[in-house]
Amino acid sequence: MADELRSTFASSVRPYQTEDGTLVFRGPIVGHKDPSHIGTHVSVSLANDALAALDNAEPSRREEMIQDLLANLGTQVKVQYDPNSVGPYALQVAGTMRTLTG
Numbered sequence: 001m002a003d004e005l006r007s008t009f010a011s012s013v014r015p016y017q018t019e020d021g022t023l024v025f026r027g028p029i030v031g032h033k034d035p036s037h038i039g040t041h042v043s044v045s046l047a048n049d050a051l052a053a054l055d056n057a058e059p060s061r062r063e064e065m066i067q068d069l070l071a072n073l074g075t076q077v078k079v080q081y082d083p084n085s086v087g088p089y090a091l092q093v094a095g096t097m098r099t100l101t102g
Helices: 002-008 048-056 059-080 097-101
Strands: 014-017 023-028 038-046 091-095
Touching (some): 038 048, 038 059, 048 059, 048 097, 091 097
Antiparallel strands (some): 014 023, 023 038
8 A cells, every 4th residue: 555655645644554554755845844843644553353364364355355455555546645734633534345446
């Protein structure tokens, strides 16, 4: 997912995975009163039922589900993310069963 979304962000915004598996993109926030402030721009996670479905799927089906997930979540982030409108809370995008099944 990080590779899929890398071009969406400025080069100073970097992907990190949290302990709970959430993918966050962190970097400087344009217009912040402290230019050295680092904040979270976007947070991408998966709902528990989506994680369970991926874990229980046959390998070929899992690959299809992952491709659907990458496409759907990637589109959501690209459409909703505006680097000039990053506020005190990150844009949160969650993968659900609906995201996996298209």
